[in-house]
Amino acid sequence: MVLKRIGVEERRARLAVRHHLHPDNQADSPVQAAQDQVGLHTSDPATPFLSSWARVEHLTIADVEECLYSNPSLFRILGMRRTLFAVSRDLVPLLHHGCALPLAAPEQRRLVGYLEAEGITDDGNRWLEEVGNSTLEAIVRRGEALATELREDVPELKETLTFGRGKKWGGKVGVSTRVLFLLATQGRILRGRPRGTWRSGQYRWAAMESRLPGGIPNIEPISARTAIAERWLRAYGPGTEADLRWWTGWTLRNLRAALAALDLVEVEVDTGPAWLMADDLDPVPSPAPWAALLPGLDSTVMGWRERHWYLGDRWDGLFDRNGNAGPTVWWCGRVVGGWGQTPDGSVAYRLTEDVGSDAELAIAERAEVLETWLSGVRVTPRFANPMYRELSR
Secondary structure: OOOEEEOHHHHHHHHEEEEEEOHHOOEEEEHHHHHHOOOEOOOOHHHHHHHHHOOOOOHHHHHHHHHHHHOEEEEEEEEEEHHHHEEEEHHHHHHHHHHHHHHHHHHHHHHHHHHOOOOOOOOOOHHHHHHHHHHHHHHHHHHEHHHHHHHOOOOOHHOOOEOOOOOOOEEEHHHHHHHHOOOOOOOOEEEEEOOOOOOOOEEEEHHHHHHHHOOOOOHHHHHHHHHHHHHHHHOOOOOOOHOOOOOHHOOOOHHHHHHHOOOEEEEEEEEEEEEEOOOOOOOOOOOOOEEEEOOOOOOOOOOOOOOHHHOOOOOOOEEEEOOOEEOEEEEEEEEEEEEEOOOOEEEEEEEEOOOOHHHHHHHHHHHHHHHHOOOOOOOOOOOOOHHHHEEEE
């Protein structure tokens, strides 16, 4: 039985408060922002910096770098949908056992098949065990290491693999890429400080135990998935089964098992039934008007599959062909445009609807603050959408 209807305005109010986008509800630190959103997207290396800027007052780039590298309290690991997230320490075992570790066995089988088909070895499992151990030892010796450095330390990593032979999409990939990905899914290594600036995606690799002494704590996969589902519902709820299945990337069976372990109630949103934690039914009033500029792949814009209630009908040009969100402009819980940077580093934006003079002024002020914060540094999204490309010419 549906206990309550939660309208679009209340969903937008929950988003504003729980995602720390309203100025009266900002996070204390990037770590809190990551905890309360079940991680900050970091497939694009600049995203956690800009996502944190949008949620933490008086933040500097050095503050985020300290959380990620100097005094690690955020960890770049694989999580939902095989996607890279920057997460707080308490989330590492949940994402590892609930999302990343299940990828390890099929990834190893696939890699063994390539190795043996290429004639690199006739015992792919043994080869991977030996090369994996040698790679980890090399990382430990160096403290952190780039893939190019590891190929010098472990000559077997210089091998290449051919995939999709005879297909248009086929090509070659270095063994080092696949071995490092496998070690990451196993929770033995993680991405460290990049080579170059904070915008670089060429990461050094570090041993997991150098960041988490003793390694990642063990937890049953069903317990991990249940905890992840609960955290998502408290941050993003109400949500539909379709939302959660898309966001997690889990099978329907695993998702339903996780939901069955929670104390949930069925509520109604504008498209039909959705789920919410049973102790989270109190109404959330709309806060004062607010504006935000979020980066490409921000966790908020990528938080749901069914996005009409915050995207509306005017989102053409804000996503690429694969559904990756570019930089977005927000007003009171909905996307009203996109932003980019001109060649001189100025922040430019375009609104997709008439939002009124008060909103235009607030958005212009946020754009000016962001431009000052970036200080002329240009950030190019890894998945640039059509609007970003137009604004950045």
